[in-house]
Amino acid sequence: MRNLENYLTLENLDNAKPYLVPHIFSQNYFNILKAKLREKKLSENERYYYNHFIKKKLQGMIELFDITYEINGKEFIKKDRIKKASSLLNNYSRKHKSMKMLISGSFLYSNKYNDIDIFIISKYSKEDYRDGKIHINYLPADVEKTLFFSLISAISIANFKSDKEIEEEFKIGDILHYYELVILLIMQKSYYLPELRDLVTRAEYVSNKVILNSMQLKKITDDIIKSKNPIKIINRYVIIKIINSYNVSVLKRALKQFIDKNSTAEKGQKIYENWKIYNQTYKEALEVVA
Amino acid sequence: MLHDKAKKAIRAILGDHISFEGHFDMVFGSLKESRQKQIITWVKKCKDGKHIALSSDRIKDLLGFILRFRDNNFRAILTKKKNEYFIALFLDKHKYYENERRKLGI
Numbered sequence: 105m106r107n108l109e110n111y112l113t114l115e116n117l118d119n120a121k122p123y124l125v126p127h128i129f130s131q132n133y134f135n136i137l138k139a140k141l142r143e144k145k146l147s148e149n150e151r152y153y154y155n156h157f158i159k160k161k162l163q164g165m166i167e168l169f170d171i172t173y174e175i176n177g178k179e180f181i182k183k184d185r186i187k188k189a190s191s192l193l194n195n196y197s198r199k200h201k202s203m204k205m206l207i208s209g210s211f212l213y214s215n216k217y218n219d220i221d222i223f224i225i226s227k228y229s230k231e232d233y234r235d236g237k238i239h240i241n242y243l244p245a246d247v248e249k250t251l252f253f254s255l256i257s258a259i260s261i262a263n264f265k266s267d268k269e270i271e272e273e274f275k276i277g278d279i280l281h282y283y284e285l286v287i288l289l290i291m292q293k294s295y296y297l298p299e300l301r302d303l304v305t306r307a308e309y310v311s312n313k314v315i316l317n318s319m320q321l322k323k324i325t326d327d328i329i330k331s332k333n334p335i336k337i338i339n340r341y342v343i344i345k346i347i348n349s350y351n352v353s354v355l356k357r358a359l360k361q362f363i364d365k366n367s368t369a370e371k372g373q374k375i376y377e378n379w380k381i382y383n384q385t386y387k388e389a390l391e392v393v394a
Numbered sequence: 395m396l397h398d399k400a401k402k403a404i405r406a407i408l409g410d411h412i413s414f415e416g417h418f419d420m421v422f423g424s425l426k427e428s429r430q431k432q433i434i435t436w437v438k439k440c441k442d443g444k445h446i447a448l449s450s451d452r453i454k455d456l457l458g459f460i461l462r463f464r465d466n467n468f469r470a471i472l473t474k475k476k477n478e479y480f481i482a483l484f485l486d487k488h489k490y491y492e493n494e495r496r497k498l499g500i
Contacts, residue, residue: 277451281500284448288460291446295464298488365449370457371477376446 110204110264111174112162114141133158177259180213180319189261192222192238197263200224206262213259213319223256251309258317270315274306276350276358282306283342283385288378290335300325303338307345339385347392355393359386395430397422403434407441408480416486416494421468429463433470436461437483440472447474452499456481460500473498 209221248268282303289296366379397419450456455476469491
């Protein structure tokens with residue numbers, strides 16, 4: 105059984121009010137449904153009305169109109185995967201009743217995929233687990249307000265509709281920390297794709313408010329990783345992204361602070377090679393903004 | 395290897411004042427032996443100045459060495475006060491490591 109309340113948004117509910125009240129819901133029922141969507145605590149009476157009357161009417165509507173799952177980025181999704189994803193959502197919805205759930209990742213758009221990512225939004229902290237090729241990832245209740253959620257939901261099939269705005273803010277220091285981390289991982293020959301994804305997602309968002317979908321993100325990160333000199337490309341990329349993203353004085357102050365922290369070696373040691381690269385990038389960025 | 399034995403080996407490399415943070419015992423115990431050895435070798439190399447570090451913009455003179463594995467989502471951060479002593483070895487899952495990194499300013 106799908107949960108229609110997961111498909112409703114406050115905006116839709118308000119728009120539909122003239123058609124709903126009093127024909128389908130009384131004003132009281134309408135208010136209760138609205139309170140529920142706002143995640144307000146319902147009184148005992150309201151809970152009774154919600155569970156015994158309102159929810160049942162919603163369920164009837166699902167069956168009556170044969171409402172399918174919420175599909176985002178349908179143009180990117182392979183046709184055969186929609187059916188398979190819907191079937192997976194049906195199966196896992198039985199296991200995780202009334203929980204918001206979405207399928208995202210390369211399974212939806214790529215011929216080859218390693219695993220199938222199912223994301224479940226939970227109020228409680230739970231351990232992710234694997235079920236064969238299926239990877240169940242639990243996300244916190246407030247995840248819908250994050251850039252990460254916007255990224256994974258841009259190409260997704262879900263049992264709910266989300267209309268939450270991103271409430272995260274990324275300071276220049278956050279972007280530079282991700283940049284420094286990626287370069288360090290490359291230099292020490294570590295696996296760095298997840299960190300590169302973090303950097304690119306945020307850099308795109310702060311520069312032009314672009315919310316990438318997972319396919320676009322894969323294209324950018326693949327291009328960087330497969331290039332002959334990823335460090336050089338990332339250096340240029342970061343300069344281009346940050347110079348347009350922040351107020352000049354904020355940018356200058358942060359870059360100078362980062363140059364300063366990366367300028368003094370330990371006694372008897374040389375400055376780390378990665379610090380030289382960071383400072384070169386920051387100096388170039390300063391020249392551009394100057 | 396048991397986590398107590400690993401802690402003893404790490405203390406022998408970095409000194410007794412080193413603290414162990416995150417879910418160190420649980421995570422270390424769940425790692426393959428090759429990964430456990432990798433951590434100890436990495437610690438030794440950090441001590442010998444053979445690894446590069448990040449510097450904090452939040453805590454003065456704090457250095458952070460990072461170790462990540464390809465086949466699991468565990469991460470380690472070894473912190474050091476510049477020109478002085480190693481402070482802590484943090485070992486945990488990715489999400490806790492992200493919070494720790496932000497807290498440390500690296």
